[in-house]
Amino acid sequence: MRSIQRRLSLGLIGVMVVVGLVLAQTSLWLFELGLQRYLEAGLRNDSENLLVALVRGPQGLQLDERRLSPAYQRPFSGHYFRIDFADVHWRSRSLWDQELPRLDHPGLHSNLQLGPEGQKLLVLRTDYRRLGQGISISVAQDYTPVRDSFRRMQQVGLGLGLAGLLLILLLQRLTVRRALRPLDRAREQIAQLQRGQRSQLDEQVPRELEPLVAQINHLLAHTEDSLKRSRNALGNLGHALKTPLAVLQSLASNAKLDPYPELRKLLLDQLEQVRQRLNRELNRARLSGDALPGAHLDCDAELPGLLATLNMIHGEHLQLSYVAPPGLHLPWDREDLLELLGNLLDNACKWADAEVRLTVNETTAGFSLAVEDDGPGIPKDRRDQVFSRGTRLDEQTDGHGLGLGIVRDIVDSWGGMLALDDSEWGGLKVVIELPKR
Amino acid sequence: MRLLLVEDHVPLADELMAGLIRQGYAVDWLADGRDAVYQGSSEPYDLIILDLGLPGVPGLEVLAQWRAGGLATPVLILTARGSWAERIEGLKAGADDYLTKPFHPEELHLRVQALLRRSHGQVNQPTLKSAGLHLDEGRQCVVRDGTDIQLTAAEFRLLRYFMLHPEQILSKSHLAEHLYDGETERDSNVLEVHVNHLRRKLGRSVIETRRGQGYLFGGQAQ
Numbered sequence: 001m002r003s004i005q006r007r008l009s010l011g012l013i014g015v016m017v018v019v020g021l022v023l024a025q026t027s028l029w030l031f032e033l034g035l036q037r038y039l040e041a042g043l044r045n046d047s048e049n050l051l052v053a054l055v056r057g058p059q060g061l062q063l064d065e066r067r068l069s070p071a072y073q074r075p076f077s078g079h080y081f082r083i084d085f086a087d088v089h090w091r092s093r094s095l096w097d098q099e100l101p102r103l104d105h106p107g108l109h110s111n112l113q114l115g116p117e118g119q120k121l122l123v124l125r126t127d128y129r130r131l132g133q134g135i136s137i138s139v140a141q142d143y144t145p146v147r148d149s150f151r152r153m154q155q156v157g158l159g160l161g162l163a164g165l166l167l168i169l170l171l172q173r174l175t176v177r178r179a180l181r182p183l184d185r186a187r188e189q190i191a192q193l194q195r196g197q198r199s200q201l202d203e204q205v206p207r208e209l210e211p212l213v214a215q216i217n218h219l220l221a222h223t224e225d226s227l228k229r230s231r232n233a234l235g236n237l238g239h240a241l242k243t244p245l246a247v248l249q250s251l252a253s254n255a256k257l258d259p260y261p262e263l264r265k266l267l268l269d270q271l272e273q274v275r276q277r278l279n280r281e282l283n284r285a286r287l288s289g290d291a292l293p294g295a296h297l298d299c300d301a302e303l304p305g306l307l308a309t310l311n312m313i314h315g316e317h318l319q320l321s322y323v324a325p326p327g328l329h330l331p332w333d334r335e336d337l338l339e340l341l342g343n344l345l346d347n348a349c350k351w352a353d354a355e356v357r358l359t360v361n362e363t364t365a366g367f368s369l370a371v372e373d374d375g376p377g378i379p380k381d382r383r384d385q386v387f388s389r390g391t392r393l394d395e396q397t398d399g400h401g402l403g404l405g406i407v408r409d410i411v412d413s414w415g416g417m418l419a420l421d422d423s424e425w426g427g428l429k430v431v432i433e434l435p436k437r
Numbered sequence: 438m439r440l441l442l443v444e445d446h447v448p449l450a451d452e453l454m455a456g457l458i459r460q461g462y463a464v465d466w467l468a469d470g471r472d473a474v475y476q477g478s479s480e481p482y483d484l485i486i487l488d489l490g491l492p493g494v495p496g497l498e499v500l501a502q503w504r505a506g507g508l509a510t511p512v513l514i515l516t517a518r519g520s521w522a523e524r525i526e527g528l529k530a531g532a533d534d535y536l537t538k539p540f541h542p543e544e545l546h547l548r549v550q551a552l553l554r555r556s557h558g559q560v561n562q563p564t565l566k567s568a569g570l571h572l573d574e575g576r577q578c579v580v581r582d583g584t585d586i587q588l589t590a591a592e593f594r595l596l597r598y599f600m601l602h603p604e605q606i607l608s609k610s611h612l613a614e615h616l617y618d619g620e621t622e623r624d625s626n627v628l629e630v631h632v633n634h635l636r637r638k639l640g641r642s643v644i645e646t647r648r649g650q651g652y653l654f655g656g657q658a659q
Contacts, residue, residue, distance in 0.1 A: 239490050239517035239538075243446045246539035250452035253542050275539050279519070286520065306521065309528045313535060315555075335522040342521030 004183075008176050009169060016168060020161050028154060036122065039141060040108050043124040046139045050081055051128055054135070061131060063090070076117060078142030085133060103138055110143065120144050182206050186213065194437055196296025196331040199224075220294060227288050231335070238282050245275060283406045287413055288333040293437075295333040299324045299360055302334065306342060307358075314349040324360035330367060331437050332414060340410045344371040344430055347404065351375030355425065366416075366436040372423035383420045404430075438553060438598060439463040439615045441480070443473040443499070444488040444515065453486070456542045457549070461577065461594040463618040470494030478508045481614050484553055486545075489516040489527070497530045504531035511556040513548060550574050557601045567600040568643065568655030579639070586638050595631050599644065599654035608651035 046069070053067035063083075071079035072092040082100040083090045091100055098114055103125040112121040121140040128135045182205050192198045200220060201213045252267040288295065299322075307320040330337055341358065348356045352373035359370040404418075407430075411418050416434040423429040440457060444450040445468045457464045465480070467473045470493035477485055477499070485503075489496035500512055511533040516523070519537030527535055534552050536545060554565055565572040571580040577593045579586045588596060594616055599607070613623040632644055632652060645653040 235518045238519075242517035242538040243449055243490075247446070247448045247452055249539050250449070250456060250542045271539070283520070302525075305525045305529060309521070309525050309535070312528055312533065313524075335520060338521040338525065342524070 004180060005173070005176050009173065012172055013165070013169065016165050020165065024157050024161060028150065032150060035146060036108065036110065039122055040124060043122065043139045043141060044126065046079070046081070047124060047126045047137045050083065050137050050139065051130060054130055056131060061133070076119070078119065080121070080140040082138045084136040100138060100140060102136070106136070112140070120147055182209055193293045194331065196294060196329050199294035220292070223292055227292065231286055234282055234285055238278070241278060245271065280405055283339065284409050287336055287410060292333060296329045296331050297334045297337045299328045299330065300326065302338065303358070306338060306345070310345050310349055313346070317354065318349055318352060319355045320345070322358040322360065325362065328360060328362065330360070336410055340407055341369070343404065343407050348373040348428070352427065365433070367434045369432040369434070370429055372425065372429035373427040374423065374425035375427040377422065377426060377428045378420065438483045438594070439465070439481070439618060440549070441477055441482045441485045442466045443485065443491065443496070444468065445491050452542070453545070456546065460546050460574070461590055461597065463616055463621070465619050470496065470499045473499050474502050477503055478506050480619065482510050483615060484549060485510055485512045486549070487512055487514055489514060489518060497526065500530045500532060511552050513552055553601060565597065565600050567603045570600060570639070572597060572600055581639070588638070591631050592634055595628070596635055603655035604653065606647055606651050606653050611651065
């Protein structure tokens with residue numbers, strides 16, 4: 001989609017250009033028409049003066065030179081006449097060697113070209129009867145200066161129009177930008193939401209945006225609420241199922257079953273399968289995935305608590321540490337991230353001799369998490385087995401396997417990459433690359 | 438060792454009680470959070486096993502109230518909610534260990550043993566060692582210089598308590614409080630008999646009698 005700003009600018013330019021051109025052209029045309037009317041009145045006057053100057057002389061009709069305007073005497077003065085009689089025609093001295101053609105019919109004619117200077121003439125032909133003769137008088141006036149000034153006016157008008165257009169565009173841009181500022185703010189807030197820097201959009205927006213913002217906020221609250229409720233329900237379900245399972249597991253170890261070792265083994269195996277399946281599926285169902293855009297984990301606030309919990313479970317002899325840029329927030333759900341890191345670190349602690357380290361880094365492509373230990377590691381040729389779905393190495397959790405099933409589920413749901421590498425201490429290094437959101 | 442078990446699911450509580458008693462612990466059982474808040478801080482328990490989903494007061498709240506009241510007894514949390522976010526909350530409330538349901542009974546026993554050793558300053562030891570003795574809590578016998586010495590259940594319980602409190606004067610009433618649950622009749626003569634049995638098996642010098650004060654274990658060791 002093109003931006004609203006661009007659409008508004010293009011639309012405005014189009015309308016302004018069309019309307020401006022039509023207006024300018026029409027007003028010029030009207031003005032020219034009016035001017036010609038005015039000049040026509042002058043020409044008619046000249047024509048009547050010529051008629052009056054026609055007097056009866058010794059050889060019939062002749063022009064009274066004294067009544068003629070001097071402009072008719074000077075060559076190419078810009079004022080000309082031609083008087084047609086039945087058989088002869090007279091023309092003004094100002095025409096010099098040029099011929100003013102006789103017009104086909106009476107009335108005003110423009111755009112007649114004449115003379116070496118290419119003057120454009122406005123010609124008026126009027127027919128009279130005088131002293132018993134039909135006389136047709138054509139008077140002409142040079143129209144070029146008027147035309148030139150019109151052209152100049154047109155140019156000036158065009159320049160002014162363009163400047164006006166630019167000014168209007170500039171002002172329009174400013175206005176639109178000012179009007180769209182709340183949209184920009186909303187866009188910025190949504191970006192912050194995505195980076196996990198806020199959990200709701202600001203409600204102080206123009207009326208047009210209010211329903212949108214309110215709806216987004218409502219959806220956010222609703223998603224968060226239903227996530228919380230479903231997690232709680234899953235917790236209750238887990239509690240309801242796991243407590244009887246604990247009873248069954250304890251019963252299977254009861255001394256009364258000592259005479260039936262096969263029965264006990266079968267029971268324990270089946271219970272173990274139920275337990276693993278239940279844990280895996282409940283954990284998977286708890287994942288929020290990408291449901292909440294505002295979710296985030298504050299590394300400085302949460303990681304020390306996680307490491308302390310792990311130290312409590314695995315003993316104080318393990319040295320757990322983390323390296324993360326200060327103030328780093330990871331833009332995923334807190335519980336999901338803690339589950340991911342908890343399982344990875346728990347696994348590392350099981351195998352480590354003395355040291356486990358978590359490294360969190362922000363990269364250009366996203367985030368990279370690495371958990372390494374100083375334990376025995378996994379030989380290269382067996383690493384593929386760890387993540388291939390359904391292998392025992394992966395599914396077994398207590399001591400023997402890696403317990404990375406849930407880790408893989410979480411990383412998959414975020415579209416990340418999981419890889420195994422060698423730690424600098426000789427142990428295993430699990431590297432997770434997560435894309436930006 | 439006297440333990441408090443707070444668990445509202447009766448069949449599970451029965452199973453855990455039976456298992457823990459077989460392990461030689463004196464166990465009191467409560468099912469309600471409100472009772473637990475009071476009894477946990479008023480009786481001298483050595484360890485508390487606390488379920489989080491309790492009626493009355495939620496388990497985490499019970500734990501927080503104990504810790505706010507200055508109770509230092511180690512607490513092992515037992516819960517079906519095993520997410521790491523919840524484990525961290527448990528730790529912040531003051532838990533010392535965390536076990537998620539379902540679990541093997543042996544795992545609980547191992548965790549209880551480890552937590553007791555840890556809370557008595559014996560960090561990072563897979564078994565209980567004190568005064569040249571080595572207690573095998575799985576087989577309930579004691580090993581000295583590579584030879585097994587068999588113990589009765591009562592002797593095992595008494596010796597374990599001594600070994601967790603070496604070089605401390607322990608009065609008879611203190612021992613009775615920590616070796617019997619709240620409902621057993623406490624008879625100090627029985628204690629004397631067991632102490633004498635232990636002396637016969639391990640040598641007189643292992644447990645000294647401080648007249649008017651009580652017993653001292655491992656006072657002259659090495």
